Amino acid sequence: MAFQILLNFFLAFLWMFLQVSFTSTTFFVGYLIGLIVIYGMRRFFSTRFYMHRVYAVIYLTMLFFKELIMANIDVLKVVLQPKLAIKPGIFALETELESDWEITLLANLITLTPGTLVVDVSDDNKTLYIHAIDIADVQDSIESIKNTFEKAIMEVSR
Amino acid sequence: MTVISEWLIVIFLLFGSFLSLVAAFGLIRLPDVYTRNHAASKSATLGVMSILLAAFLYFYFIEGHFSSRILLGIAFIFITAPVAGHLISRAAYNSGVKLWEKSVRDDLQYKKKEREH
Numbered sequence: 001m002a003f004q005i006l007l008n009f010f011l012a013f014l015w016m017f018l019q020v021s022f023t024s025t026t027f028f029v030g031y032l033i034g035l036i037v038i039y040g041m042r043r044f045f046s047t048r049f050y051m052h053r054v055y056a057v058i059y060l061t062m063l064f065f066k067e068l069i070m071a072n073i074d075v076l077k078v079v080l081q082p083k084l085a086i087k088p089g090i091f092a093l094e095t096e097l098e099s100d101w102e103i104t105l106l107a108n109l110i111t112l113t114p115g116t117l118v119v120d121v122s123d124d125n126k127t128l129y130i131h132a133i134d135i136a137d138v139q140d141s142i143e144s145i146k147n148t149f150e151k152a153i154m155e156v157s158r
Numbered sequence: 159m160t161v162i163s164e165w166l167i168v169i170f171l172l173f174g175s176f177l178s179l180v181a182a183f184g185l186i187r188l189p190d191v192y193t194r195n196h197a198a199s200k201s202a203t204l205g206v207m208s209i210l211l212a213a214f215l216y217f218y219f220i221e222g223h224f225s226s227r228i229l230l231g232i233a234f235i236f237i238t239a240p241v242a243g244h245l246i247s248r249a250a251y252n253s254g255v256k257l258w259e260k261s262v263r264d265d266l267q268y269k270k271k272e273r274e275h
Contacts, residue, residue, distance in 0.1 A: 064236075071200045072177060079184040079197060088193055088257065111240035112203070117196055118244050119251050131192045131247060 004050040008034045048158075056155040060105075063152055067113050074114035078133060089135035090119060093128045095150065100125070102153050109149045163219035170212035177205030190257060191250045199243030207232050 008031060015030025016022055035051070042049045078086060097103050103125055107118040110130060120129040184197025214228040 068204055072204045075197050075200050076180055079180055079187060108240045111243055119247050133193055133196050
């Protein structure tokens with residue numbers, strides 16, 4: 001991943017030296033050409049073509065913003081409705097993610113999701129304890145967290 | 159162009175201040191520290207972010223000044239606010255703050271009991 005980006009930069013600089021024009025436009029053109037070259041040579045690398053991962057990161061960021069807006073509408077509804085008809089509680093969520101930064105990212109995503117807030121992470125990094133503002137549909141929220149967030153994070157780290 | 163951007167600025171400002179108001183209202187109204195944390199960590203994040211975005215758009219379109227510090231501020235708030243919410247609720251739980259009495263489920267208490275044994 002990092003090696004491919006470095007190689008792409010190197011190819012862009014090579015293009016600048018071939019053109020004898022040291023402007024950002026030439027760099028950009030060289031970068032695009034290097035991208036095509038790396039895409040053509042992708043079977044010689046041990047990892048995937050790195051643009052897949054860039055796309056996954058952009059998708060994850062969009063997901064972050066979408067969930068933040070949904071979460072706010074949710075809190076708005078709870079706070080402004082006349083009767084406080086909520087059933088809060090803490091439930092456990094098993095996660096398949098392993099490295100520390102993945103779990104941090106997942107915890108941040110869950111905290112910004114409608115109606116959930118991470119209270120604690122178990123010592124072996126296998127379980128997240130999540131406080132839900134309305135626990136009636138725990139199974140649903142576990143499913144949706146697993147399907148959307150975990151998948152999106154795995155797409156980045158795979 | 160200026161008219162559109164002016165409207166955008168107004169909408170972002172009003173939306174942000176409305177969300178901050180709702181966050182404050184939620185702090186008063188919700189029953190225990192965890193549910194209050196929901197209101198504080200979500201509504202306040204998006205509220206402050208949209209107010210900052212309105213400030214950025216104002217300086218960019220009306221004054222013609224690109225303020226990258228505001229963008230950095232938005233990014234930092236976006237990263238740090240959920241972590242702060244998590245730490246506060248974790249500290250509250252570990253120091254023994256009770257859940258609201260109408261709470262229906264608490265998986266974390268088993269973990270705590272295991273640790274005490």
